[in-house]
Amino acid sequence: MTSELFAAMRQSIVEGDADRAEELAARALGEGMDPLAAIDEGYVPGLRHVGDHFAIGEMFLPEMMLAARAMKRAVAVLEPEMARRASRRRVLGRVVLGTVHGDIHEIGKNLVGMMLSASGFEVHDLGVDVPFERFVEKAREVDADIVGVSALLTTTMVGQRSVVEALRDAGLRPRVKVMVGGAPVTRGWAEEIGADGYSEDAVGAVNLARQLVGA
Amino acid sequence: MAGIDPIVDPRLRLEVLTAEEVRRIHAATLDVIESVGVRFPSPRALDVWEAHGASVDRQTMVVRAPGTLIEEALRQAPPVYPLAARDPALDLPLDGRHVYAGTDGCGVEVIDLETGEKRRSSLRDVEEIARVCDALEEVAFHWVPVSAQDRPPASRSLHELAAIWRNSTKHVQTESVVTAREARAAVEMARAIAGGADELRRRPVLSIMQCTTSPLAQDGGSLEAALVAAEAGLPVGFMTMASCAFTGPATVAGSLVVGNAEVVSALALMELAAPGAPVYYAAAQTAIDLRNGAYTGGGPEDFLFGAATNALADFYNVPLSMGSFATGAKEPDWQAGIENSLSTFMASAVVSDMLLGVGLLYGSRIWSYEQLLMDCEIYAIVRSMLRGIRVDDESLAMDAIRDAGPGGDYLTQPHTQRHMRELFRPRFLDRRSYGAWETEPDRPRDWARRRAKELLAGHRPEPLDPGLEAELAGIVVAVEVEAERSPESAPA
Numbered sequence: 001m002t003s004e005l006f007a008a009m010r011q012s013i014v015e016g017d018a019d020r021a022e023e024l025a026a027r028a029l030g031e032g033m034d035p036l037a038a039i040d041e042g043y044v045p046g047l048r049h050v051g052d053h054f055a056i057g058e059m060f061l062p063e064m065m066l067a068a069r070a071m072k073r074a075v076a077v078l079e080p081e082m083a084r085r086a087s088r089r090r091v092l093g094r095v096v097l098g099t100v101h102g103d104i105h106e107i108g109k110n111l112v113g114m115m116l117s118a119s120g121f122e123v124h125d126l127g128v129d130v131p132f133e134r135f136v137e138k139a140r141e142v143d144a145d146i147v148g149v150s151a152l153l154t155t156t157m158v159g160q161r162s163v164v165e166a167l168r169d170a171g172l173r174p175r176v177k178v179m180v181g182g183a184p185v186t187r188g189w190a191e192e193i194g195a196d197g198y199s200e201d202a203v204g205a206v207n208l209a210r211q212l213v214g215a
Numbered sequence: 216m217a218g219i220d221p222i223v224d225p226r227l228r229l230e231v232l233t234a235e236e237v238r239r240i241h242a243a244t245l246d247v248i249e250s251v252g253v254r255f256p257s258p259r260a261l262d263v264w265e266a267h268g269a270s271v272d273r274q275t276m277v278v279r280a281p282g283t284l285i286e287e288a289l290r291q292a293p294p295v296y297p298l299a300a301r302d303p304a305l306d307l308p309l310d311g312r313h314v315y316a317g318t319d320g321c322g323v324e325v326i327d328l329e330t331g332e333k334r335r336s337s338l339r340d341v342e343e344i345a346r347v348c349d350a351l352e353e354v355a356f357h358w359v360p361v362s363a364q365d366r367p368p369a370s371r372s373l374h375e376l377a378a379i380w381r382n383s384t385k386h387v388q389t390e391s392v393v394t395a396r397e398a399r400a401a402v403e404m405a406r407a408i409a410g411g412a413d414e415l416r417r418r419p420v421l422s423i424m425q426c427t428t429s430p431l432a433q434d435g436g437s438l439e440a441a442l443v444a445a446e447a448g449l450p451v452g453f454m455t456m457a458s459c460a461f462t463g464p465a466t467v468a469g470s471l472v473v474g475n476a477e478v479v480s481a482l483a484l485m486e487l488a489a490p491g492a493p494v495y496y497a498a499a500q501t502a503i504d505l506r507n508g509a510y511t512g513g514g515p516e517d518f519l520f521g522a523a524t525n526a527l528a529d530f531y532n533v534p535l536s537m538g539s540f541a542t543g544a545k546e547p548d549w550q551a552g553i554e555n556s557l558s559t560f561m562a563s564a565v566v567s568d569m570l571l572g573v574g575l576l577y578g579s580r581i582w583s584y585e586q587l588l589m590d591c592e593i594y595a596i597v598r599s600m601l602r603g604i605r606v607d608d609e610s611l612a613m614d615a616i617r618d619a620g621p622g623g624d625y626l627t628q629p630h631t632q633r634h635m636r637e638l639f640r641p642r643f644l645d646r647r648s649y650g651a652w653e654t655e656p657d658r659p660r661d662w663a664r665r666r667a668k669e670l671l672a673g674h675r676p677e678p679l680d681p682g683l684e685a686e687l688a689g690i691v692v693a694v695e696v697e698a699e700r701s702p703e704s705a706p707a
């Protein structure tokens with residue numbers, strides 16, 4: 001019975017069926033299943049399947065997006081019970097992510113966020129046009145390991161430096177790592193502003209994040 | 216001084232969409248604007264819409280406008296107007312007969328001509344690129360090609376404009392003016408160049424481009440800058456980049472509808488705010504890469520967009536600026552050649568008024584002088600093709616054929632003397648013998664680099680009057696002072 005439920009959960013992620021994923025999560029709770037087991041043995045294998053097939057070119061970005069969304073919906077159903085049991089999901093790390101103030105480019109940042117979630121990071125996406133202090137507040141609030149700052153414009157990339165500085169002024173550096181990215185961002189720029197890392201794509205961002213948390 | 220040799224009255228014709236198909240896309244577009252709506256995050260823009268009876272949700276900033284309002288507004292747009300230049304001989308009539316190429320814009324890095332290394336772009340690059348392009352007959356107007364990253368963000372776009380005017384007499388278009396404050400200063404600068412506000416309306420020496428925010432939204436700062444420009448009579452265009460399967464539907468037709476709704480609603484707003492303002496349609500639609508979501512700037516869908524969009528712009532009777540040349544390649548290579556040739560051919564064969572643009576690699580991010588000159592070569596090839604085949608007594612060459620007879624040759628025929636210079640002579644195609652190439656295995660891109668260096672060293676554009684130059688500089692400084700005082704309205 002349990003194994004059937006796990007298989008159905010896995011399948012709901014592979015098919016990117018968020019309604020089904022949500023429904024299965026509710027059923028699991030009804031049956032008294034440990035929410036952590038549902039995630040680790042039900043949903044995560046689905047994500048892994050999608051990730052593997054994406055890597056070999058048999059599944060594509062839209063399918064990744066659907067899988068990530070289904071996962072998110074299922075976890076949202078399970079969360080209250082996790083909180084009640086005071087169990088915390090084992091995650092590789094907590095990441096606060098956003099596109100910097102004045103900049104509304106979101107596609108790349110969303111991709112990075114999705115890939116990080118799919119790889120086992122807990123991602124707090126602040127959206128676009130995010131004031132520098134918001135990054136600091138959120139990092140404090142969720143006890144972040146990493147702050148990721150996206151900027152696609154040469155006029156806004158200077159804001160990445162402001163985020164690094166704001167984190168430093170708040171006493172969060174160097175414990176909270178900073179990674180940056182976006183079209184005009186280069187490794188040289190990341191070094192210049194004192195960020196801990198840079199990546200030019202989402203897969204690289206995951207590797208970088210793993211490195212930064214020592215995973 | 217260099218002239219401009221544009222594509223004019225192409226003889227090849229391409230019909231990618233039938234009249235009926237255009238009407239269906241138009242009907243779907245009006246339906247989207249009326250029932251789904253488009254977000255206009257600017258209080259000023261919302262006021263204008265409301266005053267004209269559109270339904271406005273102040274919370275979400277989504278505007279839903281009836282089709283009749285959109286159609287009536289668009290009817291106010293002038294179908295023909297010029298892009299004027301510092302040198303009136305280089306004015307560009309947007310008359311539906313010409314296809315003008317501009318540079319690509321807002322690049323962030325430059326492949327240095329001397330070292331060959333990639334580095335961050337600066338004001339000096341803007342100046343040097345303007346100078347080289349001033350000398351190229353294929354480049355009809357400038358887009359601010361790269362960003363002057365060594366100038367403060369609040370006034371950067373204005374430094375860039377002044378730099379181009381100092382180094383070229385051709386028309387300037389910018390995509391970097393994204394606040395009302397910058398727009399007011401840009402208008403002031405353009406008035407100084409044109410010789411007054413009325414003269415600027417008659418001969419707009421500057422035009423403005425803004426991006427829409429796909430899907431179905433606009434950017435607030437861009438809208439407010441555009442309104443300032445439209446009221447001053449500067450041509451204003453809105454460019455959609457709605458891309459298949461990400462910011463637009465996966466199908467080309469669906470993405471055309473989404474992009475069209477964004478552009479048409481923005482142009483309608485300009486006409487409602489400033490009736491009769493010169494506006495243009497702009498698009499750089501593509502399909503994303505299904506693996507990494509990247510904006511590809513190439514591929515068959517991209518090329519189809521290039522030809523289809525002009526059918527829409529023609530339907531609305533406004534000029535079109537079409538994204539072509541914008542290869543995703545990292546260097547001037549096979550990919551750059553194939554993408555830029557096909558996109559430019561498709562957009563030119565349907566007589567897109569403006570092509571954007573030459574010189575940038577990697578999805579409009581890296582400036583390459585080699586690519587610039589080779590893009591110009593592509594333009595020249597397409598220009599030759601679009602002249603088509605003349606068929607008349609002279610071109611049928613009966614006398615020469617009789618004269619040469621079976622087995623003769625045409626090398627020494629007077630007819631050949633008369634017409635051989637019409638044949639295309641490449642500058643950057645390697646037609647040497649294998650042996651010559653083996654002895655000196657340099658490549659067309661090496662020749663292109665050499666040519667760029669020559670132009671940079673040797674071309675002296677008509678200088679800007681020193682008084683005028685000082686006036687422009689004064690306007691820029693005033694903006695910097697103002698920005699110091701109220702930094703919040705710095706570029707969004």
Ligand code: B12
Nearest residue numbers: 104105106107108148150153154181182201202321426578
């Ligand atoms: C699509 C696009 C837009 C869309 C954005 C839609 C959206 N919802 O996001 C729209 C049309 C709204 C837009 C608007 C503008 N844009 Co724009 N845009 C682009 C374009 C073509 C593609 C960006 C993109 O989505 N790429 C696909 C994603 C997958 O790639 P990515 O963003 O680079 O992200 C990857 C990496 O960078 C990295 N990454 C990204 N973020 C992060 C963060 C971290 C922490 C890490 C580790 C990694 C990482 O991983 C990502 C995934 O692989 C680029 C050109 C280009 N080729 O990049 C121009 C570009 C960025 N835009 C540009 C400009 C100028 C503008 C405008 C100012 C134009 C205008 N006048 O209106 C406005 C700005 C509005 C604003 N205030 O932000 C310029 C910037 C140049 C400059 N000198 O600053 C560019 C380079 C194009 C150009 N040359 O003109 N744009």
